[in-house]
Amino acid sequence: MTVSRQWLSRSPDQRFLSLPDLKASVDARRERSIESRINTKKIEFLAPENPTTIQQTHDLSVGLPDGTVVSPSHWSFGQLSGLAKAPAGYLRTLPSQITADALSYGMRYNREGEAVKLYAAGDELLAATGPDYGRIFDAEVVDAVMQVAGSGLGDSRWKVPGVLDWRTNTYDPEAPVTTDSTTLFASDRDVFMFLVDDRNPIEVGKLPDGNPDLMFRGFYISNSEVGSGSLRLAAFYLRAVCCNRILWGVEGFEELTMRHSKYAPSRFVEQARPALASYAEGSTRKLIEGVEQAKAAKLAQDDDDALQFLAGRGFSRKMAERVMAASEEGEGRKPRTAWDFAQGITRAAHSIPNTDARIELEGEARRLLDKVTA
Secondary structure, three states, X not given: OHHHHHHHHOOHHHEEOOHHHHHHHHHHHHHOEEEEEEEHHHOEEEOOOOOOOHHHHOOOEEEOOOOXXXXXXXXXXXXXXXXXXXXXXXXXXXXXXXXXXXXXXXHHHHOOOOEEEEEEEOOEEEEEEOOOOOOOOHHHHHHHHHHHHOOOEOOOOOEOOOEEEOOOOEXXXXXXXXXXXXXXXXXXXXXXXXXXXXXXXXXXXXXXXXXXXXXXXXXXXXXXXXXXXXXXXXXXXXXXXXXXXXXXXXXXXXXXXEOOOOOHHHHHHHHHHHHXXXXXXXXXXXXXXXXXXXXXXXXXXXXXXXXXXXXXXXXXXXXXXHHHHHHHHHHOOXXXXXXXXXXXXXXXXXXXXXXXXXXXXXXXHHHHHHHHHO
16 A cells, blocks of 8 residues: 555655654744745746856756745756746756756746746755645644644554564554654655554454454545645555555545645645544444445355456456455455455455555455445
8 A cells, every 4th residue: 555655665864753753844844944926037047157067067046036046956846847848857967057048948938927836945945836836734734633643652542553463463553663663754745644543443343263353443644745746635444554564454445635726725724634633533333334234245156156256357367366265364264245355355465566566456455345335
């Protein structure tokens, strides 16, 4: 899922051990940042007049009407190029004087003198967007999460998840938070938080050995105040989280996506924050009813029916057999109901090393359950 992909891609300086630490970082950026709405004809692109090194040959600055000079980040340079209708990849290969001339021309004549929004922190230009971009600040998103999760370390119901111990096949909700296990991330481009309520599991039935079948709630929320992605809030139920932050047994996945359009900031206040608070205090009745429906929805009478059902959903014979074996291993029986098939598909997905292929297979399990519980 998205969580494991985040965990794999984040460098040490983008990992935080608590929500207050994360908030301090994004707050500091917001406090030193300035947002300006500027006519494109008044933006000046500056290059060193007499560069003496290869680095200086490619240095570029942006001059603003108030005399401020900022250097574009890799991300904002791409946005500036897009606004000027010029290919960013090619411009990065050119001497900065040529790049400055090309961007200046594009801004003056391709944008027809319209306004753009520039977002800078200190001497760095973080973002350059169209005039109607509705910025939802990362600090506001972190603040909303802290309203329901406190520090994210267990002083409320919501916390950084524990770890599934493969040696004993047991889940430990009290595993310490380290830079290797945290699920709180932020960079100069975005913020991502994944938290769970794993101290308060929900019984959704019985396992083959008679022990309770337990799940717990989780959610992640992501945002980019510089325009690299929409605000996304996803809520779901799961059984466990591995040490590499792969989620096991995800059910009831629901997502709210909010583009940074003109009215995005007010929509965040009116919709996303209340949705997060509602889920944090929500009832588990819908989950239990959905599981009961899935367990009652019989889709196959025998193995031939099961293979035919999976083939009808695009599974190869080899993958179908793997799903059936995974279902029998996990549920203690061959797949016959929607629940059995979904669990088998999910378990089979975790044997796939490719992240995109694994996520696609997990999505098939979710779509199957959505269909029978709708």
